[in-house]
Amino acid sequence: MTGLGWLSIGITLLIVLALARPVGIYLSRVFDSGGKPLPLDRVLGPIDKGLFKLFGIRETNQSWKAYAGSLVLSNVVMIVITYTIFRLQGVLPLNPSGIAGMEPSVAFNTAISFMTNTNLQHYSGETGLSYLSQMIAIIFLMFTAPATGLAIVFAFMRGLAGKPLGNFFVDLVRSITRVLLPIAVVAGIMFVAMGVPQTLSPTETVTTVQGAEQQIARGPVASLLSIKELGNNGGGFFGPNSAHPFENPNALSNTLQMILMMLVTTSLPFAYGKMVGNAKQGRVLFVAMSIMFITMLGLSLTSELAGNPMMHQLGINGPSMEGKEQRLGMVQSSLYSVVTTASETGGVATMHDTLTPLGGLIPMANMMLNTVFGGIGVGFVNVLMYAMIAVFLSGLMVGRTPEFLGRKLESREMKLIAVTLIVHPLLILVPTAIALIAYPETISNPGYHGLSQALYEFTSSAANNGSGFEGLGDNTLFWNIATGFVMFFGRYISMITLLAVAGSMASKRPVPATSGTFRTNTAMFGAIFVGTVLIVGALTFFPVIVLGPVAEHLTLWK
């Protein structure tokens, strides 16, 4: 690997690191102003008030049930609206390229996909969606989906801090107007400056030098791109996603995309520290996640750098470049694949299908764990859940009923967490087994790699990531419906159960800390947290990983 490669990784990660804390502090003020309004509030406050009045929303605190109810109901309504637009896009305006209405199962899949912050795309962006669908349906959901994620993480934090959970609609609106929209506007302009198109003109037909005719798709790309990355959405304007030169023209835009993907999710531990008044615990979790991230990145780079022995035999030495953009190079591509799966964004700058077996395992592992930072909001909620499991399993060893932030973890919380814990492997392993046995013809590769393809698709769906291993014939009724349900349940079951945990924790009387208390803000706890994630979270997938990427790797390098 070149010095330049190291430098590019270093610069990207340093910028992410530098931004994490300030953004976190800002977020904590957005969602818990403590009476001190933000500068933006003066401008936007009256608009909020007007909006709430218009929709008849009262800005009162909700119980966890009301919060979860508002969340799921509003999300389902948005899924229905989006589905309708997709189906009718052929006859609706803003369709200069004359794209037809979407097939029902794809529309079902796509509507859920974007509402759940997954952005699994079983259609190809530029030819499957009209501009109206891109702008109204897609970009609309690209704001509301991450806003839903942000809302829930702050409701969860409030619960842990013993405060009322807040109001879903207020949180949703504030997420969009105080966080996502302002940053997305600035980033969008930056992308335009880097050469990303932003236009409403139709697809251009040009004649090439050789005289052939070529269709060049374009559109309002920059506006979509900024929220795609910032909101950990990942759905591309173009089919090849961020590997397309219009969606990712150069190294600078590539770096900005990665920074945007990590921006909110890395800041949440700091926001958390502030919200619950335990900054050190937030830092411990940040460091623990960072260590997991760096480890993943290291493994990915090592594997990609080692290249492919089959290629070496052909005399093509060096790192694996198969399926990678020459413009971006191996290091940037590899880093992108780790960032996009750690942050559950799902945008891709390289074909994950053609990563080396272990290089492909890393994105999958990120999604299986869903705790290496994780998707906007929900990732950190998942992290906190694992922190609670860690406290519960090992906290007993200090001879006290386990407490998290001074609140006892008892039967009710553990039941809810237990349900949440089961859902993830259930949604990944069972559908993958069904797909392999019942629909082997949709899988383009035989053997280990085919297994990885199917596994990747459902892992990506369950973790609401949205990236694909590709190569899968996934635009079929089975895949559309199956992944649709997996995305839906993967998103909402855990949201509901964990909101219930938050509600339950909020109602508990805090226990004062003494020297006998299990402290969750120490390096020791960080280690226990990582251990719990690896043993409880990762071991579940060990057998299937062995049969997929590991077997492929060992066979390749025999």
Add this chain to the structure above:
Amino acid sequence: MKTAQSTNSSVPFDTESGRSHIKAQKGMFQAELVKKASIDALRKFNPKQMVKNPMMFIVEIGFVITLFLTFVPDAFGSPVARWYNGSVSFILFITVWFANFAEALAEGRGKAQADSLKQTKKDMWANKVTESGTVRVSSATLRKGDLIIVREGETIAGDGEVIQGLASVDESAITGESAPVLKEAGGDFCSVTAGTRVVSDWIRVRITSDPGESFLDRMIALVEGAERQKTPNELALHTVLISLTLIFLIVVVTLPFFGQYLNIQLNVAELIALLVCLIPTTIGGLLSAIGIAGMDRVTRFNVIATSGKAVEACGDIHTIILDKTGTITYGNRLASDMYAVGGGSKEELGRWAAVSSHLDETPEGRSVVEWVNKQGWSYDTQLSEQGEIIPFKAETRMSGIDLTDGRKVRKGAVDSVKRWVKEQGGSIPVDLDAQTEAIAAAGGTPLAVAVDHHIYGVIYLKDTVKPGMRERFEQLRQMGIRTVMCTGDNPLTAATIAREAGVDDFIAESKPEDKLALIRQEQAAGKLVAMTGDGTNDAPALAQADVGIAMNSGTTAAKEAANMVDLDSDPTKVIEVVAIGKQLLMTRGALTTFSIANDVAKYFAIIPALFMLAIPQLSALNIMALNSPMSAILSALVFNAIIIPLLIPLAVKGVAYKPMSSEKLLGRNMLIYGLGGLIAPFIGIKVIDMVLGIWM
């Protein structure tokens, strides 16, 4: 009968109070108990009972399936050798049996105690007072409110309160303490317990419990474990363990489909082996044994807890409220120094003090003599022996001796002595008041010593803190537990004792309602409070406290309000009980961590074994270099089985525990049970594989 400590080192503090009343324990694996538990373990194979423990139930199902496959190897296709199915089946059987054995053994220890209690309960007769005189009736017919008369040599047939008479009662059947205790009507010593025996005089008792509800009945039920319900924490842990079990069930059920896609046939016996190894059978098999044993440790410590919940709550205690007198201090004021006044010598004062105390049998009197002897001063014992003793009277607040030569020696409250001296026409030394105040300021009680009209000085009486208390409070502080001392003393005295004993806080001039207020105040701040008490006026506070320990010598009201009763009536025991509660939670946590950490090694044994034949490259994952796939799977299973009996002693005795801060504790336990749990199975499985390699 002070034997429990030698075999059961579970009580974490060094203490001399490790009494066990019911039976001398000859060790955990007493032949008789083991034999009984072995048979009970077989009885527990009943699916109706097994289903309550889903983890072991799955193992039992696996046992049945593999047993079936032993006889019909090709029932599910992919036939495997009979001996192999048979071996898996046998190991699974042993696994379940071990887990059942652990539970049966823990239960058995309680049952043995219950049996000896039941012996006491048999054939109790009572002289019931009726309108037409007393009638001899069976204890089973006694109801609440009935009156009975119990005479010398008779057994008290029911729990009740003495309403008339005074008797000494032998309570050894309940408490193991052979010295009889005095019971009398009224006051704090009126409650009597069924099964105890009157050894002198007689009492009239009003029965306070219906049959089946007496203290003895409750105690039998508790030690038998008949009323055992899962405690809150156990329930929560159980939930998590079941969810892990379900996750691994999903993993194992989907695995053959993945295999099928790769054209790898997996056989049922191997899949069952994988499942059994992955689900947390170790903690699942020992969980109930840990709970039962925790209760048992408390019982063995002569404390009867009304529920496992109460024992568990002990671990969470933040504040312990202790009475000063009898708990922290001896309660007697003992001479610790003397101050001469009016220019006299200290030795002379000492001599007169000793003369006045020579035949004084009160602890104060004896301590004065002891102190003087310790100084090496001699005094004329003849003087006192020939003199006339003037005993202490509440009106005079003095005691002393009238010597044969007419001199009168007095010691007593300073004011009284001053008045007495003035009456004799003597004068008061100018420095007397200053000395008196100095002693009071230091928390002591001054006693003036005078002969006729001359005051020699004052004795400094001090309330003495029991040895070792300071260290205990220090340990409690390390565990994050605050101690509050309650005393009727004035604030000055209270502060001195508090400082000396090292308690964190104190309440002086406390009334019973102060304790209740303190408990409420602590609970309002989210803290859990433990306290001990014996009087009826302690009852509200005992009921309010999270852990209330009543003294067996106390009133019925106190015992009913409390959630634990200390049969030895030793108020300092609350400290040990808290430690036992902590130990119970720690044992559970340690074995859970150990059990889950074990999975890593088991995966590395079984997964390569499952697929190595079909995908030879996967032998790279066989990092333990196990002999063959079959041997690897059997080794993992054998390890999984034998780890249960190996851990039974730990589950039953509890993990070793010395009071220390949570951080040190966690670091230590994480190292032993976390890291140990990660490494131990790698070694264990490898060793078993090597042994199996001799035959396979």
